[in-house]
Amino acid sequence: MTHPVLDRDLLHRLMDGISAVAATPEGGVNRPALTHEDAQARDWLRQRFDDLGMRTVIDPIGNMFGILDLAGADAPCVMTGSHLDSQPFGGRFDGAYGVVAGLAAAAAIREAHTKGVFKATANLVVCNWTNEEGARFQPALIGSSVYEGSLPLADAYALMDASGITVRSALEAIGYIGDGVAPRPKAYVEMHVECAPELEHSGKTIGPFAGYWGATKIRAAVRGMQAHTGPTPMERRRDALLGAAYVMTELRALVGRAADVLHTSVGRIEAYPNSPNCVCSDVIMFVELRARNQVVLEWAEREFRGIMERAPAKAQTTGEILHIEYRRAGDFDKGLLDLVERVSAEQGFETMRLHTIAGHDGIRMANVCPSIVVAIKSIGGICHHSTEYSEPHDVEAGANVLLGCLRSLLLT
Amino acid sequence: MTHPVLDRDLLHRLMDGISAVAATPEGGVNRPALTHEDAQARDWLRQRFDDLGMRTVIDPIGNMFGILDLAGADAPCVMTGSHLDSQPFGGRFDGAYGVVAGLAAAAAIREAHTKGVFKATANLVVCNWTNEEGARFQPALIGSSVYEGSLPLADAYALMDASGITVRSALEAIGYIGDGVAPRPKAYVEMHVECAPELEHSGKTIGPFAGYWGATKIRAAVRGMQAHTGPTPMERRRDALLGAAYVMTELRALVGRAADVLHTSVGRIEAYPNSPNCVCSDVIMFVELRARNQVVLEWAEREFRGIMERAPAKAQTTGEILHIEYRRAGDFDKGLLDLVERVSAEQGFETMRLHTIAGHDGIRMANVCPSIVVAIKSIGGICHHSTEYSEPHDVEAGANVLLGCLRSLLLT
Numbered sequence: 001m002t003h004p005v006l007d008r009d010l011l012h013r014l015m016d017g018i019s020a021v022a023a024t025p026e027g028g029v030n031r032p033a034l035t036h037e038d039a040q041a042r043d044w045l046r047q048r049f050d051d052l053g054m055r056t057v058i059d060p061i062g063n064m065f066g067i068l069d070l071a072g073a074d075a076p077c078v079m080t081g082s083h084l085d086s087q088p089f090g091g092r093f094d095g096a097y098g099v100v101a102g103l104a105a106a107a108a109i110r111e112a113h114t115k116g117v118f119k120a121t122a123n124l125v126v127c128n129w130t131n132e133e134g135a136r137f138q139p140a141l142i143g144s145s146v147y148e149g150s151l152p153l154a155d156a157y158a159l160m161d162a163s164g165i166t167v168r169s170a171l172e173a174i175g176y177i178g179d180g181v182a183p184r185p186k187a188y189v190e191m192h193v194e195c196a197p198e199l200e201h202s203g204k205t206i207g208p209f210a211g212y213w214g215a216t217k218i219r220a221a222v223r224g225m226q227a228h229t230g231p232t233p234m235e236r237r238r239d240a241l242l243g244a245a246y247v248m249t250e251l252r253a254l255v256g257r258a259a260d261v262l263h264t265s266v267g268r269i270e271a272y273p274n275s276p277n278c279v280c281s282d283v284i285m286f287v288e289l290r291a292r293n294q295v296v297l298e299w300a301e302r303e304f305r306g307i308m309e310r311a312p313a314k315a316q317t318t319g320e321i322l323h324i325e326y327r328r329a330g331d332f333d334k335g336l337l338d339l340v341e342r343v344s345a346e347q348g349f350e351t352m353r354l355h356t357i358a359g360h361d362g363i364r365m366a367n368v369c370p371s372i373v374v375a376i377k378s379i380g381g382i383c384h385h386s387t388e389y390s391e392p393h394d395v396e397a398g399a400n401v402l403l404g405c406l407r408s409l410l411l412t
Numbered sequence: 413m414t415h416p417v418l419d420r421d422l423l424h425r426l427m428d429g430i431s432a433v434a435a436t437p438e439g440g441v442n443r444p445a446l447t448h449e450d451a452q453a454r455d456w457l458r459q460r461f462d463d464l465g466m467r468t469v470i471d472p473i474g475n476m477f478g479i480l481d482l483a484g485a486d487a488p489c490v491m492t493g494s495h496l497d498s499q500p501f502g503g504r505f506d507g508a509y510g511v512v513a514g515l516a517a518a519a520a521i522r523e524a525h526t527k528g529v530f531k532a533t534a535n536l537v538v539c540n541w542t543n544e545e546g547a548r549f550q551p552a553l554i555g556s557s558v559y560e561g562s563l564p565l566a567d568a569y570a571l572m573d574a575s576g577i578t579v580r581s582a583l584e585a586i587g588y589i590g591d592g593v594a595p596r597p598k599a600y601v602e603m604h605v606e607c608a609p610e611l612e613h614s615g616k617t618i619g620p621f622a623g624y625w626g627a628t629k630i631r632a633a634v635r636g637m638q639a640h641t642g643p644t645p646m647e648r649r650r651d652a653l654l655g656a657a658y659v660m661t662e663l664r665a666l667v668g669r670a671a672d673v674l675h676t677s678v679g680r681i682e683a684y685p686n687s688p689n690c691v692c693s694d695v696i697m698f699v700e701l702r703a704r705n706q707v708v709l710e711w712a713e714r715e716f717r718g719i720m721e722r723a724p725a726k727a728q729t730t731g732e733i734l735h736i737e738y739r740r741a742g743d744f745d746k747g748l749l750d751l752v753e754r755v756s757a758e759q760g761f762e763t764m765r766l767h768t769i770a771g772h773d774g775i776r777m778a779n780v781c782p783s784i785v786v787a788i789k790s791i792g793g794i795c796h797h798s799t800e801y802s803e804p805h806d807v808e809a810g811a812n813v814l815l816g817c818l819r820s821l822l823l824t
């Protein structure tokens with residue numbers, strides 16, 4: 001029996017094809033979730049599913065599944081994939097690579113199956129999850145969270161972007177609100193770019209994530225009072241933006257005081273009324289705390305709550321926690337971790353166990369079935385930026401390891 | 413000869429009338445320049461001009477002039493007025509009071525003129541300047557700056573709001589791009605609410621501004637690099653929002669170090685890409701420095717430039733000054749100051765000489781003709797807020813003083 005063989009040219013053609021959808025002059029892509037550009041990427045994927053003889057299923061939250069029937073309608077399935085949405089002016093590989101690697105692996109498996117040299121006992125599914133990024137709509141991982149069951153569909157539909165457009169109306173506008181029944185796999189493997197510099201520093205090729213950091217995402221407000229930036233005496237001002245500035249500088253200082261590695265950020269800020277001549281009355285900050293160590297993560301949250309009590313007061317403003325979303329640190333499936341390492345070794349690739357700090361749909365899938373996310377190198381660790389890059393040989397290595405893993409999972 | 417007499421009921425009816433245009437539930441108004449709501453206020457004013465038998469002239473930047481012909485087409489004119497645009501969710505009195513007081517004074521003068529008991533040697537003009545506030549479009553004082561000649565019309569037309577809508581297209585959209593020739597007065601008197609607590613603290617009624625503070629308005633950027641808020645190592649981040657936070661806290665600290673009174677603010681902030689999961693690449697701050705003392709103002713600018721060199725570096729980002737607009741401190745016309753004090757005394761109102769910290773169209777008019785801005789009490793000094801308030805008896809006092817000044821100016 002012959003192994004399915006990856007078509008490298010197809011892999012790179014697919015990568016180039018999706019990279020051309022909403023390409024930016026800087027070399028990245030701009031496909032925030034459920035925009036016209038995301039719809040173009042989805043249309044592109046649906047065409048690829050057709051090309052590969054895969055049946056397309058779209059579920060009510062817009063998750064897309066391409067099903068390659070290898071073992072009959074009643075057989076179990078194995079799933080791979082990632083997401084095609086991007087950050088605003090984000091990179092080409094983040095998400096898209098996992099979908100493309102899945103498509104290339106599916107093409108190889110299909111060819112071997114058609115030739116009769118590969119007899120699978122399960123079907124193969126390649127998926128594209130809705131709004132992994134959480135850029136346009138918060139939270140991130142909406143599609144896989146609905147699929148997993150942790151986010152009710154009605155709640156997901158009601159989420160709004162900054163313009164007040166709901167997920168539901170955005171899905172309807174692009175025609176990707178489906179009524180398909182999503183397949184439930186027996187195993188999930190997701191390829192992704194690392195988004196960090198560890199593989200590059202170590203010189204290793206394949207980085208299976210043994211686990212994932214916890215993340216606490218907080219929407220926090222500073223409340224002051226709108227006033228004239230001219231005559232209002234300085235000592236009477238209650239400047240919410242100044243209060244937020246004190247919060248942000250103190251938040252950053254937590255990093256140096258934490259007992260173990262801690263990442264902090266404020267990526268989004270909304271200021272009201274945001275007029276040059278008005279002292280801001282209200283500022284909303286989107287805060288993230290991330291740590292591998294759950295104790296550190298909980299310490300950081302307590303410290304942040306303290307900052308929200310103290311720091312705004314320096315500007316005669318008050319702090320308010322509006323919303324907290326917790327993602328506890330955890331581990332991926334040990335059996336799949338072993339499988340990735342074994343397949344990589346068979347193919348001559350050195351591996352390095354990593355922990356992912358970024359959120360991935362595979363984290364949600366870990367609650368559905370044995371699941372893992374596997375990284376290839378990100379040059380310079382650059383991610384969420386148009387210059388995000390992974391080299392062709394790494395792109396191939398990852399797809400080959402995925403193919404080897406899927407082959408094994410489809411046979412057992 | 414009988415003096416023109418103010419109709420108090422009319423004054424309050426006018427104040428109530430304009431307050432109802434784009435009224436907010438909190439008691440303020442929401443009429444940013446050249447919006448649909450501003451157009452409603454303009455339509456309201458045009459109707460009032462018609463009611464009072466005033467000829468309406470609209471110039472190419474949308475400034476509105478209502479001309480009361482008292483002395484024939486070739487006679488000089490005296491001008492009063494202010495602006496009907498507001499801050500987002502701003503107060504009822506800021507701007508509107510000056511227009512309303514002008515209308516009420518015009519009504520009294522017209523009645524006396526019609527009765528033949530008041531023989532003016534000049535005509536009276538009540539005006540409404542375009543975009544005094546500078547909330548939607550920067551800079552502030554667009555209409556009076558074009559009128560004065562310091563801002564070329566073409567440059568003003570090209571200014572854009574945050575959505576990319578130009579002043580020209582916004583003017584066209586509301587139908588207020590005129591071709592009228594604006595009258596040029598021999599004197600300009602503008603009534604305004606104080607927007608500060610000095611009159612209230614002193615117990616005086618009328619506050620003629622002897623002069624105006626200087627203001628230096630700076631658009632400043634912090635440049636970093638877009639990155640993932642998760643895996644990007646903290647020590648490699650170049651977080652433009654964090655850099656901006658350091659700038660804002662250091663800017664505030666200048667106030668305590670200045671040799672004389674200094675006001676500082678960042679009223680508007682724009683962060684890019686402003687996604688919760690992205691380290692910000694770029695942040696733009698709208699900074700204001702204001703001082704009566706020109707030496708302090710220039711010291712503050714030098715200090716701010718130093719902050720922009722140092723503070724962003726703490727976040728591995730860089731500072732950049734994009735644009736600076738200077739308004740030097742200056743004095744209003746001494747003759748008009750004496751007139752306001754004399755008329756107030758005749759009417760039994762105590763006066764207090766003030767300096768305005770806020771910008772006013774009267775500052776631009778000071779370069780056109782003898783000009784002054786006169787304040788009435790702002791309760792609590794509150795301004796640019798929906799609870800901005802001036803008491804009825806102060807509203808009347810100001811209109812009476814305006815009427816007395818106009819009477820004198822129209823006779824000489």
